Amino acid sequence: MQAQDRRLIRLRACLEQGLPLVPEPFKVLAEQTGLSVEEVRTWIGHWQHSGFIKRFGLVVRHRRLGLAANAMVVWNLPDDRVDEVGRRLAAEPEVTLCYQRVRRLGWPYNLFCMIHGVRRVRVEAQIRALIQRHGLEDVDHQVLFSRQAYRQRGGRYTPEEP
Structure with missing residues (x-):
């Protein structure tokens, strides 16, 4: 070598x-x-x-910062609206992550956005405000709060030892 x-x-x-x-x-x-x-x-x-490195950014340890009320809001949007709604939601200050996924195995949701907060009540209020502000009252969605923090780590680029 x-x-x-x-x-x-x-x-x-x-x-x-x-x-x-x-x-x-x-x-x-x-x-x-x-x-x-x-x-x-x-x-x-x-x-x-x-494309070898897909993302180059921070891994934030939310709970260490006191952000224990973390919710993933999943939306079932018509495919022709995902880009437009995703862009608007991603621009909101309380949305820390927003991305599209293909529907799979009976899971009907195709837009995911993450909201981190100190208190659950505050995060729920932010979600209600987002729904109202963007006219999403009739869009099927679920709010999934984290129950456990998993180990976060960046990408792996070298082969692991056997």
Whole structure:
């Protein structure tokens, strides 16, 4: 294996651990991998553009921030309205995540949006306000509050050891 290949494998392994919480995280990645800062940025950009890295962002530990009332609102929208309603809901400050999924196995919902809050009563009020503000009173939906926090982690890019 060539030295460049080893450096890129090391970069992928470092990215799995998350960016270091320092003022210049790409500089630290460069030092850890033997690449230049520009090479680190270029490879990350290349991997994003090619689809190898689908998302490059934060993993927020909501409960550690005191946000224990977390609700996923699932909507059964006509397919021709999903993009438009999804864009409007995603623009709302209380919606932290909004995405479309294909209906599967009898699950009729095709739009999902997440709302995080400190108190359940407040999140429920925010959902009612969203429904009213966007004229979604007649749209079939469910509000699913989290009961358990699962371990959150970023993407995995290197093969796991057997």
